Amino acid sequence: MRISDLSRQSGVPVGTIKFYLRERLLPPGEPTGRNQALYNKNHLRRLRLIKIFTSIGELDLTSVRRLLIAAEEEHLSSIELFEVLNEVSMAGKDTAAEEDESLELARADANRIIDASGWEVNPDAAARSHLTLALAAMRRLGCDCDPDFLDVYREAADRLARHEVGRIANDRTARIEALARNVLLHQAFAAMRQLGQQHHLSRRFGLVPANQGTADDGDRS
Structure with missing residues (x-):
């Protein structure tokens, strides 16, 4: 999935996802071109876990x-x-x-x-x-x-x-x-x-x- 699809399914803004990628909280996607990558269900799972820890867990x-x-x-x-x-x-x-x-x-x-x-x-x-x-x-x-x-x-x-x-x-x-x-x-x-x-x-x-x-x-x- 593209980063826009990852954002839509996770409810996390694209800008926040890019920040997580830069900070290595989220592993990089599979490169498909310059500044483009594909993401999978493992990325979606990691984003949901981060949301649990930051929003509900208040970490x-x-x-x-x-x-x-x-x-x-x-x-x-x-x-x-x-x-x-x-x-x-x-x-x-x-x-x-x-x-x-x-x-x-x-x-x-x-x-x-x-x-x-x-x-x-x-x-x-x-x-x-x-x-x-x-x-x-x-x-x-x-x-x-x-x-x-x-x-x-x-x-x-x-x-x-x-x-x-x-x-x-x-x-x-x-x-x-x-x-x-x-x-x-x-x-x-x-x-x-x-x-x-x-x-x-x-x-x-x-x-x-x-x-x-x-x-x-x-x-x-």
Whole structure:
């Protein structure tokens, strides 16, 4: 297909595709003449993956390039590959925290959660630090963070992780798709959690969603 067809099918402007080609985020097409080339379904697939990482995953192009390169490095294990995803997901975010009692207690809580789950993870895993920072912030705000409250999240996380990992194929061609699927599932779960919250808030406090109230009012008139 020509670059115009690639643009139409992917929804990515021609100018952006040319930029990706210059930056080597997209492999070159098959030359057919001066400044002309043909592209195939692999180019279309790569463009769709880049769109997932940049739009839904909200990653910058530097992080996307790092993921694409990591996915093609055969010496990297699946654990190391997903650690790269965890690291780039926090790139540019303020993860600095002052050493205080809350942070020390949160670090102990994070270790307790990991030990209680039987998770064998690296001591310097990015997610361990992210969990510690979140728990420390919860403590400072006086939020619920006792073991009984957090156990529900720990158990749910373990079930979800086991379910997701069971679908990962350990071959190079599927590795980048596995990363993209992880990004999409993260967003899908967040959306479902928000929908569940809306439902249970309305049940608990007797609230009626705005669109439902409007429909009911129309029925009564």
